[in-house]
């Protein structure tokens with residue numbers, strides 16, 4: 001199949017389901033292989049004063065594995081950087097480039113770092129660094145220690161930036177919105193922070209759908225390489 005392997009690179013446990021859970025369910029239904037790379041451990045994501053960051057990170061990893069399984073995602077890699085402290089760096093770029101060279105995805109889905117007023121620093125850092133890593137993974141003179149170790153250059157064919165300001169790809173998730181909601185509900189530690197999350201997700205999917213002439217949609221900016 002064309003564009004068989006998809007790598008979803010996100011900052012926190014739950015970002016994949018929020019940004020593209022319905023699309024992931026579509027991809028799996030079509031027989032594509034989806035894997036996640038979750039860059040931080042999400043250990044700042046609580047208002048519970050009793051919960052330690054260490055325990056929260058464990059809980060969120062378990063939740064992410066359950067949600068990934070519910071969507072049919074094949075593999076989850078946790079990079080376990082500290083939540084809120086990601087920076088665009090050569091070390092982080094090389095870490096993502098190695099994963100791209102190793103798993104050879106055809107499509108990368110990630111945060112859109114160019115979305116105006118995208119406040120979360122981790123979302124910006126992941127979006128920029130995943131983009132930079134695509135270039136580094138592609139050209140053989142980049143990161144020669146990796147090619148020397150047998151990880152050949154690889155170029156994904158497309159990048160799909162989630163929830164952009166200027167979408168050009170509308171994915172109909174009318175048939176998989178339920179799956180997206182089911183997967184999101186598995187991130188139990190996050191639900192108390194956003195009590196009306198279900199309505200927010202449904203409203204957003206409806207708004208995105210209106211722009212694309214569908215009932216419910218997720219939106220992307222697609223860059224073809």
Ligand SMILES: [Zn+2]
Pocket residue numbers: 011012015120123
């Ligand atoms: Zn996030």
